[in-house]
Amino acid sequence: MARGVRIALDAMGGDFGPAITIAGAARALERRPDCEFLLFGDEALLQKELAAFPELAKRSQVRHAAVSIRMDEKPSVALRQGRRVSSMWMAIEAVKKGEADAAVSAGNTGALMAMAKICLHTIPGIERPALAALWPTLRGQSIVLDLGASVGADAKHLVDLAIMGSAMARIILHVECPTVGLLNVGTEEIKGVEEVKEASKLLREAQLPNLDYQGFVEGDGIGKGVVDVVVTEGFAGNIALKTAEGTATQVKTLLRDAMNRSLLTKLGALLARSAFEEMRVKLDTRNVNGGVFLGLNGVVIKSHGGMDAKGFARAVEIGYEMVREELLAKIRHTASVAHEQDAAAATASAIAARPQE
Amino acid sequence: MARGVRIALDAMGGDFGPAITIAGAARALERRPDCEFLLFGDEALLQKELAAFPELAKRSQVRHAAVSIRMDEKPSVALRQGRRVSSMWMAIEAVKKGEADAAVSAGNTGALMAMAKICLHTIPGIERPALAALWPTLRGQSIVLDLGASVGADAKHLVDLAIMGSAMARIILHVECPTVGLLNVGTEEIKGVEEVKEASKLLREAQLPNLDYQGFVEGDGIGKGVVDVVVTEGFAGNIALKTAEGTATQVKTLLRDAMNRSLLTKLGALLARSAFEEMRVKLDTRNVNGGVFLGLNGVVIKSHGGMDAKGFARAVEIGYEMVREELLAKIRHTASVAHEQDAAAATASAIAARPQE
Known part of the structure; x- marks a missing residue:
């Protein structure tokens, strides 16, 4: 069997944060059981949400991130404050380091775009x-x-x-x-x-x-x-x-x-x-939730910020498909x-x- | 009482030509009885259509135009073939000469725009x-x-x-x-x-x-x-x-x-x-039919080419209102x-x- 698809989640992104992203990941895992997750965000919060989803917890690693990017933050400020230390940046960086195959975020679009571009660069x-x-x-x-x-x-x-x-x-x-x-x-x-x-x-x-x-x-x-x-x-x-x-x-x-x-x-x-x-x-x-950032050396998916768990799960699945189908x-x-x-x-x-x- | 509003019609324009434009004008006249019309197009055709609308016939003058601009004609070709002699050009020119207050056409948008611009020029x-x-x-x-x-x-x-x-x-x-x-x-x-x-x-x-x-x-x-x-x-x-x-x-x-x-x-x-x-x-x-060309020294209204008489009448009325309200x-x-x-x-x-x- 092929290796599982490793998804790095900006678990703090979106209008509702971990309450939706964790539930969404759990839902995606039901449909794509070979998914593995790296969850970036406030560790205490994430562990609390994960307690409700034992299957997901088994297939996940939680990585603490000290900063969450605000939905209305200017991209330049988000970069200054969130580079290396935010859940958004760390999820993207996991793709760059080869620890994950795709990053998924429901966070601020402009910040996600800016970070993805700086971190992953465009395809030659x-x-x-x-x-x-x-x-x-x-x-x-x-x-x-x-x-x-x-x-x-x-x-x-x-x-x-x-x-x-x-x-x-x-x-x-x-x-x-x-x-x-x-x-x-x-x-x-x-x-x-x-x-x-x-x-x-x-x-x-x-x-x-x-x-x-x-x-x-x-x-x-x-x-x-x-x-x-x-x-x-x-x-x-x-x-x-x-x-x-x-x-x-x-x-x-x-x-x-x-x-x-x-x-x-x-x-x-x-x-x-x-x-x-x-x-x-x-x-x-x-x-149809899940915008795909194209042209980067890595797969980055943007979920709509206001999505519920079902919608977020679809964005995760789109990331999964993009990786599986190369x-x-x-x-x-x-x-x-x-x-x-x-x-x-x-x-x-x-x-x-x-x-x- | 104020003078009537004089509408110059490109009666040959649109997907259906005089069958719709004349019926539409008649309908507009019912709602705006102080309208007068200058009808430009194939005189025989127009007279035939007008026969069904005696009230409109009383308030109209027919002016023969030898050329009708095709709906899919390139604007440059339309200008070359239709300048001075097409129903579209003549309707616009009537506004320029002060014989009409507004021109209405359901014809080719690009040609109408080009002719209106050349004939009327933009407001200083x-x-x-x-x-x-x-x-x-x-x-x-x-x-x-x-x-x-x-x-x-x-x-x-x-x-x-x-x-x-x-x-x-x-x-x-x-x-x-x-x-x-x-x-x-x-x-x-x-x-x-x-x-x-x-x-x-x-x-x-x-x-x-x-x-x-x-x-x-x-x-x-x-x-x-x-x-x-x-x-x-x-x-x-x-x-x-x-x-x-x-x-x-x-x-x-x-x-x-x-x-x-x-x-x-x-x-x-x-x-x-x-x-x-x-x-x-x-x-x-x-x-909502009736696009208004703005910025010209004259009122020119574009009806959707596929409109029926009711829709075309609305375009005429928009022309009327633009004139009345200056x-x-x-x-x-x-x-x-x-x-x-x-x-x-x-x-x-x-x-x-x-x-x-």
Whole structure:
């Protein structure tokens, strides 16, 4: 049997800290019994929570961390105060040291990104990391990135996002050659910002392995699930994600209010409750919890800060899958093909530019 | 009584042409009986459609246009083939000549934008026009701009968008001093792209009349209706709009499918049909149809190309309201205050920069 997957948990992260992270880890362990955990945080607190989960306690080591990063701390302050001594940093560092295979945190996104970048560095050839997440669609799920790990992107970064997102899609969506689209303001080749048009050209020409580039996708194409991987720059990606969340909440609120309007509508809602339950499950954000930081020399997963144990467990499982299915090897392989092409193109143009003899 | 409002219609625009635009104009006239129409398009076709609407025929003049711009035509080609001779151009030109107060088209957005800009030019001090639209929220409606009239924006353009959007909000939302937010990836002042942060500083300092600047808004704040006017650069704005449309469709599709799953759920849906009807009305995009091109020396309204007569009538009415409530005067007034401040600041810094004697 293969070696277990070792997860380093920032057990203090999130809106609820160990009460949720420990219960979430226990839940993930039920589904992935070959998980082992390194739990970073206030030792006394963690031991107290662990007492309720003897199975988890058997598969865990607790490592004391003196500092917990606040959810609203600025990344620069978090780094100054939390480097080496915070549960967040120590969980990431465990990945760097090879003591763990993946780090999972429900803490402050900006701080997690900053620490992960400083501690793990980016994969050779990838300049900037990205944050990717699952997006429920009418066809199932898609992966959307970057969701705000960085803002602004040149064409090269957009190509890197396509490479990283498709590696993640192979693991999560179980397709060997995921379809990839670039988010744009129109599907015609003439529209959009220069970087996006240039990235489209690069992706078409590169014919990268394990990546089926399909062209531009508009905002309404994400929810339709027209491609497996939607690539965009982090500012627009973050706004798209939050706008979609806001719209889903808005429609659900409208529906709930309308259903509570009269006795008759309430009765109707009662009879149709299996339908509402089905919708609730399909729109349950806990099922898609777990953003993946891509492009680093290590697997780092971000859980939503407000998640319950079920949601946090899903983030742990996403970390597990990324390790088991070798996310980093998949990214490195496709990235190396892209870079060989770049190098070949550079050599060719250098030769072409040589003065004729 | 005040003079009627004269609307120039590109009667050939949209997916259905005169069949919808003429019926829509007739419907708008019922609600706004002081409208007059200049109808541009294929004269024979228009006369045929008009025959069914004698009231509209009395209040209309038909002007023959030899060319209709295709919905998928590139703006550059549309301009080359349609300048002076297309129904779209002629409708806009009627505004320029003072023969009409507003132009309304359901045609190709890019072509309409290009023609409007070339024909009408921007208001002094406004460098680039914008496209703004109503967005249904949990509190009612908000205005979001720019939705893709241009991509990319410096801080000055974002301030112009705030000025133009709040002028439109005063008319549509009937508030004297609309609240304004800048769309960003976080609500903290440290986040986001430089242009957005700089625009935030400018808006805080300027204290412009009829504009209550509230700071940053995240994507999920749009649907909550946290501000009357949401300002963003056109790429992100277009993606936010289409992503929201896609998500609303997605949730509605899930709901419909779930409700059709069994006899019991179908019965529930039947009993609760007033609730579904209420939702349908609240989410009916026809009620918010009519994008407003802002920043031009004239009122130009863009109807969604796929709208029916009811939706097109709403776009005509938005044009009507913009004229009646003097959109252009409102924009010019706030813009002139902003420019006086700019000039004063420039003078002050020139004085400060003078060598001391």
